[in-house]
Amino acid sequence: MDTGPSSTQYWIDRAAEINYTDDLGHKGDEDYYDGRNPIEDVALAPHIAWNEADRAMALKKAAESRDLQPGQWIELDWPPTGHLWTPGYVYWTEFESCVTHSDAYNERGDETEFEDCDDCRQRERIVESPAEWTFSVRGSIYEVRFDSQGCERDREIDEDSFEVCMVEQDPANILIGPPGNGFRD
Numbered sequence: 001m002d003t004g005p006s007s008t009q010y011w012i013d014r015a016a017e018i019n020y021t022d023d024l025g026h027k028g029d030e031d032y033y034d035g036r037n038p039i040e041d042v043a044l045a046p047h048i049a050w051n052e053a054d055r056a057m058a059l060k061k062a063a064e065s066r067d068l069q070p071g072q073w074i075e076l077d078w079p080p081t082g083h084l085w086t087p088g089y090v091y092w093t094e095f096e097s098c099v100t101h102s103d104a105y106n107e108r109g110d111e112t113e114f115e116d117c118d119d120c121r122q123r124e125r126i127v128e129s130p131a132e133w134t135f136s137v138r139g140s141i142y143e144v145r146f147d148s149q150g151c152e153r154d155r156e157i158d159e160d161s162f163e164v165c166m167v168e169q170d171p172a173n174i175l176i177g178p179p180g181n182g183f184r185d
């Protein structure tokens with residue numbers, strides 16, 4: 001599977017495909033995500049360039065999960081759709097001054113003065129857990145049937161949702177729809 005570059009531009013292109021061109025922002029940007037709507041409702045799924053191998057793998061996985069009988073098969077609605085499973089968690093470590101700079105830091109409290117010092121412990125961004133997207137498809141299960149004349153009349157006997165894969169993303173790259181009302185689709 002090719003998840004493509006995780007760059008902002010890639011995401012903006014993805015958004016443009018569904019006409020969100022002008023009003024996009026990232027989760028870390030308060031103008032775009034004020035926390036009022038559940039993140040799961042306003043986040044836009046990352047673009048994935050699915051290929052035939054992905055599709056074949058998904059079909060195999062789906063068939064195995066259903067324990068198909070002879071004469072039964074599955075057809076999948078391709079491509080998969082993504083749902084934000086978990087938004088992930090990011091935090092920043094605290095700045096800690098070195099011995100040399102401790103007095104100056106305690107006096108002025110401005111860590112930016114010491115950002116070039118290798119001995120001070122600079123603030124660091126930690127992705128404790130990535131955002132996770134699940135991609136799934138709907139699939140129909142068919143069975144070969146014959147009518148009284150012996151003609152084949154295949155019949156849909158069931159349908160189900162099948163998980164295709166899980167994709168991880170840096171939480172800061174979660175793309176949000178327009179401010180205020182940015183619901184997906």
Ligand SMILES: [Zn+2]
Binds near residue numbers: 100101114
């Ligand atoms: Zn220092």
